[in-house]
Amino acid sequence: MQLSPLFRLFGTLIYGFIGWELGVALAQTREITPESAMIILTSAGVCALIGYILSPWLLVAPARAARNNLRQVPIEDLLTGIFGLTLGLIVAALLAYPVSKLPTPFGTILPFVIAIVFGYLGATVMVLRKQDIFALWRIPTSAGAAASNGVVANSDRALLLLDTSVIIDGRIADIAGTGFILGKMAVPRFVLNELQYIADSSEVLRRNRGRRGLEMLDKLQNNPEVEIEFIDMDPEDAQQVDDKLISLAMELDAAVVTNDYNLNRVARLQGVTILNINELANAVKSILLPGEELSLKIIQEGKESGQGVGYLEDGTMVVVENGRQYVNQEVLVHVTKILQTNAGRLIFATPEAF
Structure with missing residues (x-):
C-alpha cells in the first residue's frame, strides 16, 4: 500500500484547516465577504500548499522509518513488548482513580504520567526478560528457532562461528577440507558485512585482505565436505562486531573460531569456547627433543x-x-x-x- 499520497492529502487538509482558522483570525470574522474571503482563502491556500510540500518530511518519512524498524523487530520482542505495555497500562488504570482524587493540578496530571511510566516500564521489562518468560512456558525464542531450523542441525555437533580474522587468514578452509572439523561452521551476517566493508576499502592492502576473505568463503561453500551457512541473527545488546560475536555465541551455545588475540582473551573470560587457529598450528608442529x-x-x-x-x-x-x-x-x-x-x-x- 502506498502511504505517500494518503499522508500528503492528510497533511494538506490539516494545514489547510490551520490556514483557514488563521485567516478567520486575521479577518476577525467568520462571515464570508469579498474582503474576508480573500484573506481566509489566501491563508488557507498558502498553508495547504505548505502542508502539501512538508508532509513527506513530517509524516511520510517518519512513518516509513517506523515501518522499516518494525520489520526488523523480532516477533518475540514485539509480542512481549505489547504484553508488557498492556500490563503496565492495566496497573496504571488501577492507580488512576485514587490518584485522580489528589488536589489540582496533581489529580489531573499524575494519571497521565503514571500511564506513560508504567506502560514504558512494562514493555521494557518484558522485552529484557523475554528469555526467562518464554522459558516458563517452554517457548523457543529466535535463537532456539534458529537452532531447530538448521543453525544447529544436530545436538551432538558443535556450532562454530567464524570471525573476520580467521576467514581472511584462510587456513580454516584447508583445515576444514581435511575433515578434522566435525562441527557445523556458520558466518554471522554482521561478520560478512564487515568483510565486505574491508573488501571495498580504498587501501590496497586492506582491500586485498577483504577480497581474500571472500574467496575463502567461496572456497568453503564449494567444498562438498564442508558444512557452512550464514546466520541473519544480529544481537541488539552489542555494537562492535567482536561483542556481537561473543553475545551470539553465548546465545547459541556455540564456539568461536578466531585468530584475534584480544577476542580470544575477552571471550574466554565470559565463558565462550574459543578455537584459535594459531594455537592449533603450534600444537601440530613436529616435536623435537634435544640430541635429535x-x-x-x-x-x-x-x-x-x-x-x-x-x-x-x-x-x-x-x-x-x-x-x-x-x-x-x-x-x-x-x-x-x-x-x-x-x-x-x-x-x-x-x-x-x-
Missing part, C-alpha cells in the same frame, strides 16, 4: 655472529650456532635446545661437524 638430528637447509645469517637460520616444513625457525658458513647449504644438525615463546617454538642446533 635433522637435515636442514640454512637460508640466511642469524642475528648473532656466526649463526645461521633455517626453517622446518611447518615454519618453525631453527637457529644454528656456527652455521653461517653453511648458508644456502643443506647440513645435518643436532638439536641442543628448544624454546617455547608466545610466537611459537624456537629451536637451537649445531652442525654435525661441531
Whole structure:
C-alpha cells in the first residue's frame, strides 16, 4: 500500500484547516465577504500548499522509518513488548482513580504520567526478560528457532562461528577440507558485512585482505565436505562486531573460531569456547627433543655472529650456532635446545661437524 499520497492529502487538509482558522483570525470574522474571503482563502491556500510540500518530511518519512524498524523487530520482542505495555497500562488504570482524587493540578496530571511510566516500564521489562518468560512456558525464542531450523542441525555437533580474522587468514578452509572439523561452521551476517566493508576499502592492502576473505568463503561453500551457512541473527545488546560475536555465541551455545588475540582473551573470560587457529598450528608442529638430528637447509645469517637460520616444513625457525658458513647449504644438525615463546617454538642446533 502506498502511504505517500494518503499522508500528503492528510497533511494538506490539516494545514489547510490551520490556514483557514488563521485567516478567520486575521479577518476577525467568520462571515464570508469579498474582503474576508480573500484573506481566509489566501491563508488557507498558502498553508495547504505548505502542508502539501512538508508532509513527506513530517509524516511520510517518519512513518516509513517506523515501518522499516518494525520489520526488523523480532516477533518475540514485539509480542512481549505489547504484553508488557498492556500490563503496565492495566496497573496504571488501577492507580488512576485514587490518584485522580489528589488536589489540582496533581489529580489531573499524575494519571497521565503514571500511564506513560508504567506502560514504558512494562514493555521494557518484558522485552529484557523475554528469555526467562518464554522459558516458563517452554517457548523457543529466535535463537532456539534458529537452532531447530538448521543453525544447529544436530545436538551432538558443535556450532562454530567464524570471525573476520580467521576467514581472511584462510587456513580454516584447508583445515576444514581435511575433515578434522566435525562441527557445523556458520558466518554471522554482521561478520560478512564487515568483510565486505574491508573488501571495498580504498587501501590496497586492506582491500586485498577483504577480497581474500571472500574467496575463502567461496572456497568453503564449494567444498562438498564442508558444512557452512550464514546466520541473519544480529544481537541488539552489542555494537562492535567482536561483542556481537561473543553475545551470539553465548546465545547459541556455540564456539568461536578466531585468530584475534584480544577476542580470544575477552571471550574466554565470559565463558565462550574459543578455537584459535594459531594455537592449533603450534600444537601440530613436529616435536623435537634435544640430541635429535635433522637435515636442514640454512637460508640466511642469524642475528648473532656466526649463526645461521633455517626453517622446518611447518615454519618453525631453527637457529644454528656456527652455521653461517653453511648458508644456502643443506647440513645435518643436532638439536641442543628448544624454546617455547608466545610466537611459537624456537629451536637451537649445531652442525654435525661441531
